[in-house]
Amino acid sequence: MYSVDELEDRLIDLAFAEDIGDGDHTTLCCIPDDMQGQSKLLVKEEGIIAGVAVARKVFQRFDPTLQMEVFIEDGAHVKPGDVAFIVKGKSQSLLQTERLMLNIMQRMSGIATMTHKYQQALIDAGTNTHVLDTRKTTPGMRMLEKEAVRIGGGMNHRIGLFDMILLKDNHVDFCGGIHNAVSRAKQYCKDKGKALKIEVEVRNFDELRQALAEKPDRIMFDNFTPEDTRKAVEIVNGQCETESSGGITYDTMIPYAKAGVDFISFGALTHSVKGLDMSFKAC
Numbered sequence: 199m200y201s202v203d204e205l206e207d208r209l210i211d212l213a214f215a216e217d218i219g220d221g222d223h224t225t226l227c228c229i230p231d232d233m234q235g236q237s238k239l240l241v242k243e244e245g246i247i248a249g250v251a252v253a254r255k256v257f258q259r260f261d262p263t264l265q266m267e268v269f270i271e272d273g274a275h276v277k278p279g280d281v282a283f284i285v286k287g288k289s290q291s292l293l294q295t296e297r298l299m300l301n302i303m304q305r306m307s308g309i310a311t312m313t314h315k316y317q318q319a320l321i322d323a324g325t326n327t328h329v330l331d332t333r334k335t336t337p338g339m340r341m342l343e344k345e346a347v348r349i350g351g352g353m354n355h356r357i358g359l360f361d362m363i364l365l366k367d368n369h370v371d372f373c374g375g376i377h378n379a380v381s382r383a384k385q386y387c388k389d390k391g392k393a394l395k396i397e398v399e400v401r402n403f404d405e406l407r408q409a410l411a412e413k414p415d416r417i418m419f420d421n422f423t424p425e426d427t428r429k430a431v432e433i434v435n436g437q438c439e440t441e442s443s444g445g446i447t448y449d450t451m452i453p454y455a456k457a458g459v460d461f462i463s464f465g466a467l468t469h470s471v472k473g474l475d476m477s478f479k480a481c
Contacts, residue, residue, distance in 0.1 A: 205341050206252065210259050212338070213298045225293045235289040236481055237296070239303070241270075241280040243475035245311035248272050248349040249303035250282060252342060256299045261291035273310070273349045284481065296478045304473035305339070306346035312471050313350030316448055316464065320455050327455035327462055330355040330441065334465040343468045355463055363387070366399045367420065376405060380412035397441070406430055410437060418463075420444045424453035431458040 200208070241247065250272045257264040264287035270276060285292060317329045329352040335343045344354050356362035363386075365379045373379040376398060383396050397416040398409040403426075409417050410433070419430050421444035434440055441461040442454045451462055 202341050206255060207259065209338050209342070210256055210298070213301075214260065217298060218294060222290075222294045225290050229290050229293065231288075231290060233289040234287065235292055236284055236286040237292045237478050238284045238481045239282040239299075240477050240479055241276045241282060241474075242278050242477060244277045245275075245307055245474045246314045246350050247274055247276045247282055247303075247307050247474070248310035248346045249306035249342070252302050252306070252345075253283070253299045256302065257285055257291075257295055260295050261288060263287050264291055264295075282476075292478075292480075300476065300478055302342060304476060305336075305471070306342055306349070307474035307476070308471045309343055309346035309467055310350035311474055313347050313352040313467055316451070316467070317351040319448070320451070320462075323452050323455060325452075325455035327459055328353050329467070330461045330463040331467050332463050332465045332469075333358065334469040336468070347467055352467065353461070355461075361394070363394050363396045364399070364418075365397065365414075367401060370399070370405075376400075376408040377412060380409070380414060399443075403430070403433070406433060410434065414438055416441055416460075418443050419459070424457050427454055427459060428457035 247270055250268060250270070254266050257266055264285055266283055266285045268283045270280060270282040276282070313329055320327050320329065331344060331347045331352060331354055333356070340357070344357060347354060356364065363383050365383060370376055370379045373382060380396065380398060387394050395415040397418055398412070398414045399418040399420050400406045400409050401420050406417065416439035417434060418441040419427055422430060422442065427442055431440055439461065440459045441463060442459045443463045446454055446462055446464065447466070454462055
């Protein structure tokens with residue numbers, strides 16, 4: 199299994215390969231190889247900045263001679279006109295790294311901004327509910343998108359299929375019921391020597407009671423109404439963690455949080471986010 203750093207390096211290499219190909223002919227035809235310059239990362243929209251650390255890796259991996267001076271770190275609130283960093287070095291390198299760096303930073307900052315908006319609203323509503331992401335991420339960019347959620351104040355549900363067991367409706371149906379699914383999961387962890395948390399998705403109160411009997415680490419209420427969520431939380435009564443999921447949006451999440459769930463998961467944090475507007479301009 200690849201480490202986070204290795205996955206980021208592979209993503210950056212692939213992104214450069216698909217963008218530059220056999221050469222950035224626009225830059226090569228008009229910018230001398232020995233020309234030096236500097237560019238600034240200019241914020242053009244209010245939000246939470248994310249991806250500064252990854253941007254440094256982009257610059258260094260492409261051209262180790264580039265020098266980056268950072269003024270605003272990941273997680274900071276930014277507004278139009280703020281300059282996050284300045285990069286100095288070969289003008290060709292500044293031009294060739296510009297788009298990849300912006301693609302990453304705009305997307306990560308957009309995710310962090312949306313996550314912060316959701317989490318702050320839950321806090322302002324007086325709840326203790328935490329925002330979770332999902333696996334509905336851009337292929338190849340999951341590590342970066344999950345990091346952006348954390349920078350924005352949210353929590354990662356799980357990174358992939360390897361770091362938690364989530365028994366969803368199809369798993370339960372294929373296994374012939376919740377008891378079979380959970381007992382097999384526990385036996386699997388024992389046989390493989392893995393200390394993985396086990397979560398069970400339930401669709402109704404009958405499945406909820408079946409799941410509680412199996413003592414999982416967390417139960418997910420799938421497509422419950424806020425009223426039924428409140429009843430479900432009362433039934434669980436602290437025996438395990440609780441999560442709401444299924445079509446919940448920013449406009450509908452507060453009643454679910456006030457029902458007392460520990461977590462609400464939102465696919466929208468990563469699958470339909472708008473990037474934060476910014477540019478990389480010569481200065």
